Amino acid sequence: MGKYDALAALLLEAIREGGDFNKEANVSSIPVGISNRHIHLSQADLDTLFGVGYQLTKIKDLSQPQQYACKETLTIAGPKGAIEKVRILGPARSQTQVEILQADCFKLGITAPVKMSGDLQGTPGITLIGTKGSILLSQGVIIAQRHIHMTLEDAKHLGVADGEQVTIQIGGLRGGTYSNVAIRANNTSALECHIDTEEANAMNLTATSKITIIK
Amino acid sequence: MGKYDALAALLLEAIREGGDFNKEANVSSIPVGISNRHIHLSQADLDTLFGVGYQLTKIKDLSQPQQYACKETLTIAGPKGAIEKVRILGPARSQTQVEILQADCFKLGITAPVKMSGDLQGTPGITLIGTKGSILLSQGVIIAQRHIHMTLEDAKHLGVADGEQVTIQIGGLRGGTYSNVAIRANNTSALECHIDTEEANAMNLTATSKITIIK
Numbered sequence: 417m418g419k420y421d422a423l424a425a426l427l428l429e430a431i432r433e434g435g436d437f438n439k440e441a442n443v444s445s446i447p448v449g450i451s452n453r454h455i456h457l458s459q460a461d462l463d464t465l466f467g468v469g470y471q472l473t474k475i476k477d478l479s480q481p482q483q484y485a486c487k488e489t490l491t492i493a494g495p496k497g498a499i500e501k502v503r504i505l506g507p508a509r510s511q512t513q514v515e516i517l518q519a520d521c522f523k524l525g526i527t528a529p530v531k532m533s534g535d536l537q538g539t540p541g542i543t544l545i546g547t548k549g550s551i552l553l554s555q556g557v558i559i560a561q562r563h564i565h566m567t568l569e570d571a572k573h574l575g576v577a578d579g580e581q582v583t584i585q586i587g588g589l590r591g592g593t594y595s596n597v598a599i600r601a602n603n604t605s606a607l608e609c610h611i612d613t614e615e616a617n618a619m620n621l622t623a624t625s626k627i628t629i630i631k
Numbered sequence: 632m633g634k635y636d637a638l639a640a641l642l643l644e645a646i647r648e649g650g651d652f653n654k655e656a657n658v659s660s661i662p663v664g665i666s667n668r669h670i671h672l673s674q675a676d677l678d679t680l681f682g683v684g685y686q687l688t689k690i691k692d693l694s695q696p697q698q699y700a701c702k703e704t705l706t707i708a709g710p711k712g713a714i715e716k717v718r719i720l721g722p723a724r725s726q727t728q729v730e731i732l733q734a735d736c737f738k739l740g741i742t743a744p745v746k747m748s749g750d751l752q753g754t755p756g757i758t759l760i761g762t763k764g765s766i767l768l769s770q771g772v773i774i775a776q777r778h779i780h781m782t783l784e785d786a787k788h789l790g791v792a793d794g795e796q797v798t799i800q801i802g803g804l805r806g807g808t809y810s811n812v813a814i815r816a817n818n819t820s821a822l823e824c825h826i827d828t829e830e831a832n833a834m835n836l837t838a839t840s841k842i843t844i845i846k
Contacts, residue, residue, distance in 0.1 A: 518833075561804070590809075592808045592810045593807045593808045594833075596804050614734075614832040617829040618809075618834070620745065
């Protein structure tokens with residue numbers, strides 16, 4: 417029996433016995449959260465854009481604890497064009513961050529890098545236009561790198577660690593895999609895979625979809 | 632030696648020997664063509680929209696032989712909204728077909744299926760608005776299924792056949808794989824993998840990118 421025949425026979429035997437391969441690959445089903453372009457603001461920038469001491473108005477809780485969508489939106493403007501009604505997410509953060517889609521880069525005339533939330537070094541700026549003022553940010557625009565929020569217990573169960581990058585699998589006619597999906601495990605998170613609308617549409621994912629980690 | 636150790640040893644040996652696995656997987660580098668929303672028109676519909684006997688004005692040849700982008704655009708309108716300046720591609724075809732993005736479905740208020748070009752049975756209609764008239768199509772709106780155009784010689788070289796579905800691999804931080812990419816092999820095609828702008832942006836592909844068939 418040749419090498420490839422032996423390999424095929426062993427693979428078949430392993431598949432027939434079942435279970436073990438799946439266990440090793442940490443297969444599990446994870447809900448999807450789809451983000452459109454949005455903005456996180458510092459309190460200082462919030463003051464400039466909407467007036468000193470302004471408080472954001474929650475309209476909807478998000479899946480991640482304490483995070484919410486606000487009634488307030490901003491216009492964002494680059495050298496080639498502007499996008500109106502970009503949603504602000506609350507609460508206020510330590511630094512302002514604008515998360516856009518790849519398609520928005522063309523409209524705005526800027527080149528935003530794919531980065532993890534909070535990693536703003538070397539990112540381009542943009543103009544934010546509010547009801548009481550405008551700000552020319554010197555940095556803060558990213559395309560969010562896809563990531564999976566989870567508790568430390570989820571991470572243990574799934575066999576992954578905070579900061580690790582995994583591959584996820586999506587089924588269906590428009591299915592496939594996304595590589596380099598960052599694990600963000602801490603005890604203030606809810607289990608959810610965050611992708612943007614272009615990543616969702618390309619794979620035909622909706623708010624009720626589930627994905628699988630295949631590592 | 633246990634079953635898994637034997638399997639691992641055989642896999643390692645095969646990888647060390649190199650070549651064979653790659654040859655079987657038909658690895659090759661294929662240029663990418665990125666489509667935004669666009670329209671193919673029948674001559675009858677062209678007559679209604681722009682006037683009897685109207686001839687389209689070529690502004691740019693496309694990669695596929697005899698295909699070109701036209702100066703002319705249309706407004707497309709659904710129950711929830713309209714999209715202006717949707718490019719017409721020439722020459723005229725036997726039936727009118729509107730290829731949109733998943734994101735456009737929300738704007739227009741319609742649900743378009745992922746289908747191969749030409750397969751319009753059961754697809755939704757839409758209103759087309761030209762300079763001389765409008766048409767309410769009863770069908771013809773699709774999200775184009777990703778596909779790879781090639782000659783029969785390319786297909787032979789790549790070890791694939793017309794109508795087959797393959798998986799393609801994309802490298803980089805936003806890389807991954809797309810499944811169910813249809814092979815369209817005939818002698819009037821140029822080698823090119825066609826995806827839409829959302830599929831391109833989700834994987835950070837541009838007009839100069841290359842993809843690989845991994846089957």
